[in-house]
Structures are given as structure tokens and as C-alpha cells.
Amino acid sequence: MVEATTLQRTLPLEGRVSSGPRVTIRPAPTAQRVSLRASADAVSAVSKGLGVDLPITPKQSARAGARAVLWLGPDEWLVIEEGERDLLADLGRAKALYSAVDVSHRNTAIVVSGPAAADTLNAGCPQDLSLEAFPVGACSRTVLGKIEIVLYRTAEDVFRVECWRSFSQYAFAFLAEAARAR
Amino acid sequence: MLLIHCPYCEEERPEMEFRHAGEAHLERPKNIAEISDEAFAAYFFYRDNPKGVVFERWRHLHGCARFFNAARDTVSDKFLTTYKAGQPKPDLVGAANMNIPAKSGKSGK
Amino acid sequence: MSSAGEHRIAGVGRLTPANPVRFTFDGKAYSGLQGDTIASALIASGVHLVGRSFKYHRPRGILSDGPEEPNALVGVRRDAARATPNVRATVQEIYDGLNAVSQNRWPSLSFDVGAVNDIASPLFSAGFYYKTFMWPKVAWEHVYEPFIRNAAGLGQAPTEPDPDHYAAQYAHCDVLVIGGGVAGLSAALAAAESGARVILCDERAAFGGALRFEAEARLDGKPGYDWAQDAAATLAAMDNVRILSRTTAFGYYAQNFVGLAERVTEHLAAPAADAPRERLWQVRAGRVIIAAGAIERHMVFANNDRPGIMLASAARTFLNHHGVAVGRKVGVYTANDSAYAAAIDLKKAGIDIPAIVDVRDNPQGSAIDEARAFGIRVLTGHAVTGTGGKLRVASMIVEPNKGGAAEIIPVDALIMSAGWTPSVHMFSQSRGKVAWDAATERFLPGTYAQDCVSIGACNGTDRLEESVSEAIAAGESAAKATRKRAKKSKVKIAVEGGGDWTGSMLGAGPNGANGKVIKAFVDFQNDVTAKDIRLAVQEGMHSIEHVKRFTTNGMATDQGKLSNLHGLAIAAEALGREIPKVGLTTFRAPYTPTTFGAIVGHARGELFDPARHTPMHESEVAAGAVFEDVGPWKRAWYYPRAGEDMHAAVNRECRTVREVAGMFDATTLGKIEVVGPDAAEFLNLIYTNPFLKLGVGRLRYGIMCREDGFIYDDGVVGRMAEDRFHVTTTTGGAPRVLQHMEDYLQTEFPHMKVWLTSTTEQWAVIAVQGPKAREIIEPFVEGIDLSNEAFPHMSVREGTFCGVPTRLFRMSFTGETGFEINVPADYGRQVWEKVYERGKSMGMCLYGTETMHVLRAEKGYIIVGQDTDGTVTPYDAGLGWAVGKNKTDFVGIRGLKRPDLVADGRRQLVGLKVKDGKTVLEEGAQIVADPNQPVPMKMIGWVSSSYWSENCGRPIALALVEGGFERMGRTLYVPMPDRAIEVEVTGTVFFDEEGGRING
């Protein structure tokens, strides 16, 4: 037996930051994430287990404390827990038929903030990101340049960009390049 | 870039989020192992590819990830309607007539 | 008089003498003013000769003052990497240090050898290229193509990569207004004040459009141009408006998707380092308001291309905006009242106007009266039939239309107007159909295809006040149509004055197209004359599309903005048909040339395509890995040590894995979590193998077909729980396999309670393979009994590895005892380094994809996409055992029974033993049965995989061979250029045929 070790998560964008007068781009801290799948009849039971009501309207999210639930599709949510509560354990209490898959490490996140945040994202995201069309709390799987992302607006000028781990270098470089032009 | 109305997201979204997925309303035979060579060819190989209104499948790949169906006019490249997978072919007689340009229409080069 | 040019007139124009700008043209220093274009600054210095024409190399000057310019194309060079050819001198603003050069001349602009083409021009008439470069075929390669390539194209491309960056942006608005003249500004104000989200763009540096030259117009009591600046400022200050100058709407696509190219720094002497050179806007608009204005046409007459001959509106802009007189003695030739206004403005500025030649017999109107009142000689019913001069116009030859003596009038500039062509380009690009308005002889927007509206001059609205009221109505109704709660705007604009746009002439003037060598230019940029168009008709071109291609009229980079209607009218006349019957050629994007930089935008260098790295990438770099591209992934290919080439490194890695152990990064394999009560049943349908009875904790190698029965992908599937499977796919197959499975799940088997989630990137996967694999990983593992009995080959367990959760797979793609350690990706690198540290001390090596390929080939394991090509069934690949015999359904079950798939003689996967024991076959090489048959030989198969096997001490190969299973032991041949290589057909397993090592 090798000596007991405690490994720390190493984020793919650790230490990266791109900061300008109108937009700042930095990696989000570690988080737990679950890809949650459930049919309509399980929504209330799963909501109870999670402690957050699953949003059932397209492009909407719900939040309780450090836990956010993002509608991605009619039976699909991305659950993000930025605090200490054990996401899978909480879900395990739900008495319903659903699928919960740990994707904490599959995704990594970048926070884009500042008055030019929406314009920076619109360099590669074809969706309308005005507050009318994409208000605070809106979320969507979409496209950024040549990759897929999940975009989540957490404040008027703050967006969280979730992408798969190996695409994060591209995502960060793209956003940093787009931010140059602001 | 077209805008495509996703029946699951309930709004128009940019074409880049979607992927075309071939002709719609082709059901896999329940007894596929037993069907004739001709029936299999008709199911798997042969496609109509008409000029005008087509029924086709799309997937909102980089969105809700759902497959859905669409009626599109291949002459005008306009979507007449989109609807959820599993729903029957919509009756488009009126819409189709309105959206198929007359034969004399000059085509671009 | 002024340092900014001797033709600058004090007190005239809007530029400030206090802001001088220095630049060079063909190496000579000039001075202009802030706000000048290269064109206006050169004219201020008396320079009209700026280029040579494309075909005949004729001296050419400045024809217009804007983007429609066909002649004055120059190179602008900041440095070797920033040299832009074909810049329109009428658009490019000058900045301190700007360095412009003329084009298409050698050795110099004033003496050009290529001008011999002008003398030899009978050789270069319409259709010359089609007629001349036809025969013999061989001459194409050696004579014609080099000649054409040498002659083709204007200007010189930069010699170094572009160091600038280009930005891109998607934008959405309720109302997009294209064009910022009086109509566009008024419409934008009305729409914005109604509450709409508005984008307004204009291709010029400043807003105002025709108000730049239309000096008499007053809006809201202010001079028109001042009003335009105030209106632009008002709009810029509104939150719901985005206002873009120097921004050309170049393409109008489906569903009101419009491309705009913004030139961000082209006008700056020292652009900020972070500023993009250009920005591509991709705008989606609820409604588009097209306010593109109109373009003045030139008159078509002999030698109408001499420098100093230009459009009347251009002369007026140079005067009223730039304070520059285009000559001291300016002749006027017109079919249109608006040229009178230019003449009067010049006259007022003290310029001599020797005559206004009006082709109309009896023009009436205030402009004509006013010109006469100024004492200008007006010759109605006359035409200019020629000009004199060499590098600049020196005289005009004037003749009465009814015949009579010609008069030669000395001039140093000649301004002209044949009327105004509404800019219907954007409307036409939107797929709208134009309609011919016979009364005014112009094409106007007819049938609309998209949600857009044309206003102002591009809509044929001539009077200023009508344009303004039309624009306000359009802005308000656009807001109402695109917003739920549009307010009523209170925009009211008082209008006084404004020009007269009536009168027009299409085609050649009197004597314009007759005579053998008369050069009356229709298309300046492509050197097309009226005679060329007549010739095209004579030679049988009856459609305008044919005339266009035969003569190249309108096919230059200016897209015939000046020439199309003239060409059409001449063709119509020659055909004896009406203009609308001959038809207008289609307008296409881009409206003006758009740079590759703008179109490419951010997608350059590392942003061209994402490069995917595994969590262990940095450790692999540190270990000296050489990487290969596998799709977007960068995978460690091999790990050379000092002095090793690839061959030596791979041989060592292959040996070490079988003798000790090796460690491999398998992270890129696709992974899909299949969850739900029907998960086993779903996989049973997707794979050819049976899955219902796979025990929890067990693995199965699965093959996936499409309905046609051909292998689509393969991989190992683990059952983690009754209702949960861990599916792996090939690296390249991951996205399409998930799509394939989702397709069946969502549309064919929607009743199944199963969900699919991609977990490819959730797990870092570290393969440890070899006799010592267990010993190496053992100390890191907790909660899993690693013994052969408790944890046999093809099983999976959950526990911890280095203290972090793991799914530990006992499996092998090498034929050795092997484990694949799955740990959450953020721990991958640390786990990799810890295992490597221990393994290395025990003699383990790192190995890359090349060794992985060799080792699996030694065992006859296929790689989908290498040993299969989309026409290989599981039976062909020798994997018939993987097709569930008792299954009543799976994807591919029916396809596999197709007659062709069960026929004899199918290509089957076999091994090849090279008889000489040393030659490594080439992958892809063809295989024949008889090397002595005549060419072309009958090819019966091909080599799919081939390597030197260090462990076997000989080359090994896999091949797909017709009836291969029946040919075991037979000799076949692989013909190569120098010889036919003799091979023996064998089984596919080359190493450890009994397979005992895997269970060690």
C-alpha cells in the first residue's frame, strides 16, 4: 500500500485569466455537476430530492443557494453545485425513475463578465443575447465558434460558459481573442 | 444561415445549432428481420428527394438535442412548419401552394 | 495656394486646413486634409492619372467619389505584410504616412509597355479569350495559362502572412437600416424613437450620403450635411441603437440575415494593437430598411476614359465637401439636370465652365435657367463625340445631334451625368424581383421576397421631402411590425431644397458606338466598349447573361455598378428588343469586394479548429512524446528516447509492454453512460452481440452495425449495475455513435426507459498493460480484489485509485494482462504521474498510439475505419461470433441477410505473412493472385494494416481479400513498381495464438 494520498482537482484552465477594461474572462472554481434526465412524471420527486424545482420551460434555470439547475431539453437538465452539498447523494433520495450521471469533470466553466460580456460571446455565439431574449437566469446549449457550449446568464453582465474539458483551451482562447476587439 | 423553429425549445434558433437527419416518416418495420429484400430496400435505400415540399428530420444537436420533423420547400428553402417527432404529417395543402414558386421563376446562378 | 493642394479653394468645403495629412503616391509626397480620400487629396494636388486599365493599359483617372469606382484602384502598403491591392482611392481615407502605389503599369504609370495592347486592341475584342485559347490543348499548359495568369488580376498581394486580427460578431435587431443618407437616417430615427432595436450602417466614413454634395438642401433649418451629423450623434447616444460607419452591407441572405463588413482601422495612421482591422457583422433583423441611394452613370462616348473625366456628382462632392476643384476649365456633358447643379457650384467657386453639353433637345427646368443666368454656355441637342489629351483630358469634341460642324473645346476636366441608377443590389440579393419603370428608364424594387422595404433614391423616390416622409413612415411601421409595444415616434423633419434627379440616358450617345476602333467605354474596369457589346449580339449572344460573360461587362470587382444598365441598353438596341425583355443580370454578394480576413474573422491559428488535449497531455509532453492528430485530438504517438528514431522507439515500446509493462493514454476513447431499466434491452438492439445476460461487473466486446449490416463502430461495454452500462466507442466514432444511438432511442424505440449521456471527458483513462501490470497498480487500489479469480479478464470494478473514485477495467487491447484505470479527469494527470513513477522503477515504459496499433495487430484485433471501410460485415471481419445467433432483432439484422452480403467471394479479413520475412508491406497496397497477368491486373484485395513486429521478429499484415478465408496457406502477390512481393495468407493472430497471456 502506497502512502495515503489526497489528490486535488486540477482544472484545465488553472491560472488563466484575460482581463480588459470592458470584459474579464476567468475559469470558474471546481464544481459538482450532474447530467440529469427524467420524464415529466418524475419532475416533482426529483425536485424534492434536489431541493430545487426543476425548470420545465425552455431556456430557463432555477437556483437555490449554490445549486443551479439548467433546462437543456424537455427531459434534460444540467445541475451545478458550487458548494459542498453532495449532489448525487441528494438525488439518490428522490423516489422516481431518472438518470443521473456525474459529469463534474467532463465540463469545465469559464466566467465572462463585464459590460462587453454579451458582445464578446456574440463573437462566436449566434444567439440573441440581449436581456430581452436572454435574460438573467436564461440558459441554453448552443455554439461558440466551432464548439458546443452551455451558456448561462447569472447576472446582467455575467455569463457562465460550460464546455467539455478538452474544448476549454479553445473556448478560453476564443473568448480572449474576441475580448481584444472590445 | 436559416432560422429554424425548434418545437421543443419553442423558438427560432440559428441553423448552426441544428443538423439535418434525412427523410422523415420512415418507420423501421417492427418485423424487420422477416421483410423481403424489396421491402428492405424501400425502407433503407430508396428516397424520393422531390423538388418542392419535403418532409425531413432535423436534430437540434447543439440545443435541446431532440430529433424533430420539418416540412421544407426545397425551391424556396423555406420551412413551412416544424413538429415533434412521432407526430403525424401535417396537412400543408394551403401552405405548400403558397410557397412553391411558379415554374417560370428565374433561378439564380 | 494651400499646402494641401493647389486646387484646394479657400473657404469652400468642410475640411479643416489646420489638420494636414501627409502621404505618398508612387513614392512622391503629397499633402491632404483630415477627411480626404486618396482621390480627393490627389485631385487637390492636380493629380488625375492614377492607374492603367486592365486590358488595354489605358491611362485612367478618378471617375467617382465612392465605392462604385471602377478606375482608381491603388495598392496601399503599410509594410510587406500589410499590402492591400485594389483599394478604391475614392474610399480609402488618407492618414499620416499612407503609402499608395498605382497598379497595372510597368515600368511607370506615365509610360507603360502594356499599353501596346491598346494599339493591338482589335486582337482583344469581345470573346477574345474564348476564341483564341482553344487549340491545341497542349498549349494551355505552356503558353495560354502562363500568359493569362500573368496578365490576369490587378495589383500585388502581400508577400507575408497577415499579422492583423479580425473580429466577428453576431448581432440581432428589430430594424436594420442599410445606408445612412437622409432617408436612412430619418428611418433610423423614426424606428429608434418608436422603441425598436436599430442597427444603422453606412459604407462611408461619415453619414449624410448625397448631402455631402447636395449643398443647397436644408433639414430642420440646418445645412443638410450638418443635420446628418446631428442625427447620427442623436442615434449614437441612444441605448437601443447601434450605428456603424465605414461598414458595408455586402450580402443579404435568407430570413433577413445580412453580412456587414466594418473597416475598423484602415483609416488610422497608428491603429491600436488590440483593434481588429475589420469586423464582420452577421446581423439578423426583424425588418430591413434599404436606403442604399442611387449611383450616377457616366456618358458613353468615344475616349470617355481619359483622366480628368468624371461623374458630375463626384466633382460636386470634391468641391462641396473637400473644397477641391477638379479642374480650372471644366466641361459638362449631361443627359440629366443634376449635372447643372455641379456646373453652377463650380462656377460659383470661380471655375470656368466653357460649356454644358446637353444631349437632350429641349430640356426644361430651373437648373437650366439658372445655368444660363450664370452666363454658362448651354448647348442642348449636342453630344460630346470625342476627347483629346493623353494622360489627361485636354479638350472635348462637341457635335450637334442633327449633324453639323464639330467644335473642339479646350477643357482640363470633363464632368458628366447620364442619370441615376437606383441601388437595387441589396433588394435583389434578398431575392426580390425588380420591375422596369419605363417612364424613368430604371429598374425599381418590384416584388419583395423578404421582410424588407426600400426607401429614398434606391426606391426611385427623387424628391428630398418625399424621401424623408417615406423614410419616417418606413421606420415607424418597421418598429410597429417588429415590437409588441412600439411607441409612436415624434420624428418630424422640415425639408427645404434638394436636388433634381430627373432626366436619364441609357447606352451610347450619338457616335458613341460606331466606327471601327472607337473606344466608348461602358465598363471601365474590364475595358468593355459599346462596340464589344454590339459585337457580342452580332455573334449570337441574345441573353444578357451571355452578353455579360462574352464581353465580361459588369464582371469586374465593381460588379458593373456603372456599366450594367448601359450594357443592357446597347444590347437591347442591337437586338431590337425592349430593355425589360432582355433582362437584368442578377446581383450577387458581395456588394463590394470583401476581404478574406473579414470573412475568416477569429478562425485563424489556434482558433482555426479546436485541438483537444487529454488531462495527461502536459505529462506526455514532458516525457518527450511525439504527437499525432487523431481527428481533433492530439495523441501521444511514440516516446523516443535519446538517439532513437520512430522505428527504434516503437520496437522498444512493443518489446517492453510484452516483457514488463507499458502505460498508455486511452482517454480519447468515446464513452457513453447508458442508464435506465431498459438499458440492456436497448444495447441488445444496438449491438449485434447479446447483452441481456451480461452480468453486473462484466465486460463485453461489442460490434455495432447500421441497418445495412456493415460494421459502424466497436468497443467494450461494461455493466456497472442492472440499469447502468459504461459503453466505450472508437476515438473518432464517439460523436456519431451517440447520434446513432440517440436517433434510435428518440425516434424508433421511444417507449424505452433509457437515457444516454456522453462521459468521454468525465474520465481520464490510463491503460497499464503487460506481465507486471497488476503488480504496478496494486498498491494504488483500494476496495478491489485484483486477483485473477476475483477480477478476471473482461470485468470491471468500482473502488478507489490513489484515493479517488475509479472504474477499474480488466481488459486488454494488447493481448497482455491489462487494466484500464478510469479516474475523474481532473485527477488524471496526478494519477498518471504516480503510476508512471512506480512503473518506471519496475521497468515499465510509456507507449503511444503506434505501439498500440502494432500490439493489437499482433493479436489480430481490428481497428474500425482501418481494417473496415464501411463495406465490411462482422462475418467478413472474422467476428461472426459476435453476432447473436438467437436474437430476433438488432440494428443490421436484416441488412446482414441481403443477397450480396451472404454471397461467395466477399472480401474477408486475413493475415499476410511476407515470404521474405523482412519486407513491410505498404498499407493500401493492392493484392493479386497472379503477378504475371497483363495490366490492368485483377485486384482481389488490399492491405489494411501492416507493421514490423519486433515481438514476432518479422513483418505482419492484415488484409481484406476476396474469399480470403478459403485462401488460407495460399500464395498471393502484392505488386509494387519494382517487383511483386510474395505473401502467404494466414490467420489474423500472429502472437500468442493460444491467448494465455491475457489471463496472467
Ligand SMILES: [Zn+2]
Ligand atoms: Zn430545441
